[in-house]
Amino acid sequence: MAQTGVQARRSAVYLLDQVIGEGRLLSECIASGALERLQPAERATAQRLALDTLRGMERADRMLQKHLQKYPPLTVRNALRVATVELCQGGAAHGVVNSAVSVVGANKRTASMKGLVNAVLRKVAAAGPEAWDALRVPRLPKWLREPLVMAYGGDVVQEIEKAHFAGAPLDLTAKHDRGALHRSLGGELLESGSVRLEDSGQVSTMPGFKKGSWWVQDAAAALPVQVLAPKEDEAVLELCAAPGGKTMQLAAAGAKVRAVDSNKNRMERVRENLKRTKLEAELVVGDAMEESGQWDTILLDAPCSATGTIRRHPDLPFAKDGSEFGELIHLQSMMLDHALDLLKPGGRLVYCTCSLLPDEGEVQVEDALARHKTIKADIEALKLPGIDPAWITEEGGLRLRPDYWADKGGMDGFYIACLVKA
Structure with a gap:
C-alpha cells in the first residue's frame, strides 16, 4: 500500500x-x-x-x-x-x-x-x-434517541437513522442562475432551487467555485431565506450569521445585510466567502443580544444542538451528550424575545434552528406567541416549492426532517417559522 x-x-x-x-x-x-x-x-x-x-x-x-x-x-x-x-x-x-x-x-x-x-x-x-x-442500521445514542422517539415515534426515528447512515449528497446554492449551475454541473435541480450532486469530488476544484458562482448549503438550510423573501435594497438584520450561507443568499437577493455573530473565526470564514462570491454585507463580530434599533426584516438562526445535521456531521452524537440542551433552549428564548423587540410593527422575522428537537423549534415559537400578543405566525410564507403542506406544524412553523425527500437523498433537520408583528 x-x-x-x-x-x-x-x-x-x-x-x-x-x-x-x-x-x-x-x-x-x-x-x-x-x-x-x-x-x-x-x-x-x-x-x-x-x-x-x-x-x-x-x-x-x-x-x-x-x-x-x-x-x-x-x-x-x-x-x-x-x-x-x-x-x-x-x-x-x-x-x-x-x-x-x-x-x-x-x-x-x-x-x-x-x-x-x-x-x-x-x-x-x-x-x-x-x-x-446483515446488521441493523446504527442507532442514535440514548440521550438523543429517547427524546426523538417521544416527539416522533419509534418508526419515524428509525427512518431518520436510515437517513443518517446513508449520509448526505452535496447541495449547492447558486448566486444567481440556478438553471445555469445545473447545466454546468449536472446532478438534480430540486424543486426548492438547490442543485444536488451525488458524487462531487473536491469542492474547491469544481467549475464555478473560484468564480463564486455558488456555495455549499444543504437544501433545508437554504429555505429560511426563501421564507423571509428579502426584497431588493431591503435592510435585513441577520443574527447568528456564521458560517454565512444565509448571508450570501440575502446579499445575492439584493438585500442590505447587517450580519452579526460573536465568533470571530467563523466570521472570518463569512468574510472569505463573501469575497469569493463578490457579495457585500456589513459584518459585525458581537453579541446578538446587544443589537439595538428597529428593523423591518430580521433573520434569527439561533444557536442550537445541531441535531438536524447528523447526516452530514456524524461526529456530533459522539462529541456531545445532550448536557447543553437546557442552556441552549434558555438562550434561544432570550434571543427570540430580543429579536421580536427589535422588530418594527408590520415587520417580519424568521426564526430557525438546525435541530430535530421540538423544544428548540415548535415549543419556542408556541411560547413566544403566548408571550407576545402582537405577534402572529405567517403560514403562507412557508408554502414554498417542494414543501409538503403536512410539514407545517400546529403553531404555524415548518418542521423538516432527514427522512423527508428520502427518494432524493433526504435533507437536514430544520425548524423554520415566520413571525409578523401587527
Missing part, C-alpha cells in the same frame, strides 16, 4: 481519537490544522474515512467484538474500526489490512498489537460485506 494511503488512514484514526476520546467536533479538529500536512486527495480520503467510520461505528464494533476478548486502547480500536468499515465497503483486503498494521506499528505505545490487528482484520475480511449488511 502506498504511503499516501497510510497517511490518510493514520489521519482518520487521529480524527476519531479526538472525537471519541476528547469530545471534539471534526470541524474543530480540521480548523485547527489536523489535516493541513496532507495533500488535497489525502485530506479528502481522511475525512471520508472518518465520516464513514462514525456513521458505521455500531456495525464496526459488532463485527469486531466477535474477534476480541477485550477492547484494546482507543487508537488501536479506531484503527480496527476504520479498516473494518473499509473492508465491509469493498476495500481491497491486502491494502487495508497492511495500512492498519502500519498505523498501529508506527506508534511505540501500540506497536506490540500489530499481530492482533492483522489477525482480527483477516477474519473481518473473510466475513465481508455480507455480514456487515
Whole structure:
C-alpha cells in the first residue's frame, strides 16, 4: 500500500481519537490544522474515512467484538474500526489490512498489537460485506434517541437513522442562475432551487467555485431565506450569521445585510466567502443580544444542538451528550424575545434552528406567541416549492426532517417559522 494511503488512514484514526476520546467536533479538529500536512486527495480520503467510520461505528464494533476478548486502547480500536468499515465497503483486503498494521506499528505505545490487528482484520475480511449488511442500521445514542422517539415515534426515528447512515449528497446554492449551475454541473435541480450532486469530488476544484458562482448549503438550510423573501435594497438584520450561507443568499437577493455573530473565526470564514462570491454585507463580530434599533426584516438562526445535521456531521452524537440542551433552549428564548423587540410593527422575522428537537423549534415559537400578543405566525410564507403542506406544524412553523425527500437523498433537520408583528 502506498504511503499516501497510510497517511490518510493514520489521519482518520487521529480524527476519531479526538472525537471519541476528547469530545471534539471534526470541524474543530480540521480548523485547527489536523489535516493541513496532507495533500488535497489525502485530506479528502481522511475525512471520508472518518465520516464513514462514525456513521458505521455500531456495525464496526459488532463485527469486531466477535474477534476480541477485550477492547484494546482507543487508537488501536479506531484503527480496527476504520479498516473494518473499509473492508465491509469493498476495500481491497491486502491494502487495508497492511495500512492498519502500519498505523498501529508506527506508534511505540501500540506497536506490540500489530499481530492482533492483522489477525482480527483477516477474519473481518473473510466475513465481508455480507455480514456487515446483515446488521441493523446504527442507532442514535440514548440521550438523543429517547427524546426523538417521544416527539416522533419509534418508526419515524428509525427512518431518520436510515437517513443518517446513508449520509448526505452535496447541495449547492447558486448566486444567481440556478438553471445555469445545473447545466454546468449536472446532478438534480430540486424543486426548492438547490442543485444536488451525488458524487462531487473536491469542492474547491469544481467549475464555478473560484468564480463564486455558488456555495455549499444543504437544501433545508437554504429555505429560511426563501421564507423571509428579502426584497431588493431591503435592510435585513441577520443574527447568528456564521458560517454565512444565509448571508450570501440575502446579499445575492439584493438585500442590505447587517450580519452579526460573536465568533470571530467563523466570521472570518463569512468574510472569505463573501469575497469569493463578490457579495457585500456589513459584518459585525458581537453579541446578538446587544443589537439595538428597529428593523423591518430580521433573520434569527439561533444557536442550537445541531441535531438536524447528523447526516452530514456524524461526529456530533459522539462529541456531545445532550448536557447543553437546557442552556441552549434558555438562550434561544432570550434571543427570540430580543429579536421580536427589535422588530418594527408590520415587520417580519424568521426564526430557525438546525435541530430535530421540538423544544428548540415548535415549543419556542408556541411560547413566544403566548408571550407576545402582537405577534402572529405567517403560514403562507412557508408554502414554498417542494414543501409538503403536512410539514407545517400546529403553531404555524415548518418542521423538516432527514427522512423527508428520502427518494432524493433526504435533507437536514430544520425548524423554520415566520413571525409578523401587527
